[in-house]
Amino acid sequence: MTQAASVDVHRPKVEYFNLADLTNTDPKGFVRPVERYHVEPWGLYMARTSDHPQFHYLESWLLPELSIRATVFHYHPAHQRDQDYYLDLGEFSVVGPKKWKSVDHYLDIVVRSTRETQLLDVDELLAAHAAGLISLAEAEAAMQHAATAIDGIAGNGHTFEGWMNSLGITLTWM
Secondary structure (H helix, E strand, O other), X not given: OOOOOOOOOXXXXXXXXXXXXXXXXXXXXXXXXXXXXXXXXXXXXXXXXXXXXXXXXXXXXXXXXXXXXXXXXXXXXXXXXXXXXXXXXXXXXXXXXXXXXXXXXXXXXXXXXXXXXXXXXXHHHHHHHHOOOOOHHHHHHHHHHHHHHHHHHHOOOOOHHHHHHHOXXXXXXX
């Protein structure tokens, strides 16, 4: 019998987006300058540089009604990944004038356009719930939002853009 790998149990990651100051406060509390914010009825777009060792730039759309943060990472050549979109599931909301907040609900989806959609980190969600860091209602909602996203993407030829277009949402990227 094989033993399951241990899961790093951690509180949900919280991020802040300050449109007035053009800053993004990451889950570790680091305040990052933002190059561009753009608000549409369906969500918030953010583009910023990164000092991450694997990628130098990222673009994200926070889509509150879908409980999704869609991100395109611009990787350094040595760290390219086989993915077109990385989706985080969580709560995304306006919390003040020109201020947004995200609370990550552990589940992630990798979209490889026209090929496949992969759900990640179910073990993290379950471990967080078992540790009392996320309620049963939040865990169930995260699973439902993930199922809706996977179904929508798969139903549109495994394209995130196709799913968004079917919902009347036009996301723009650099």
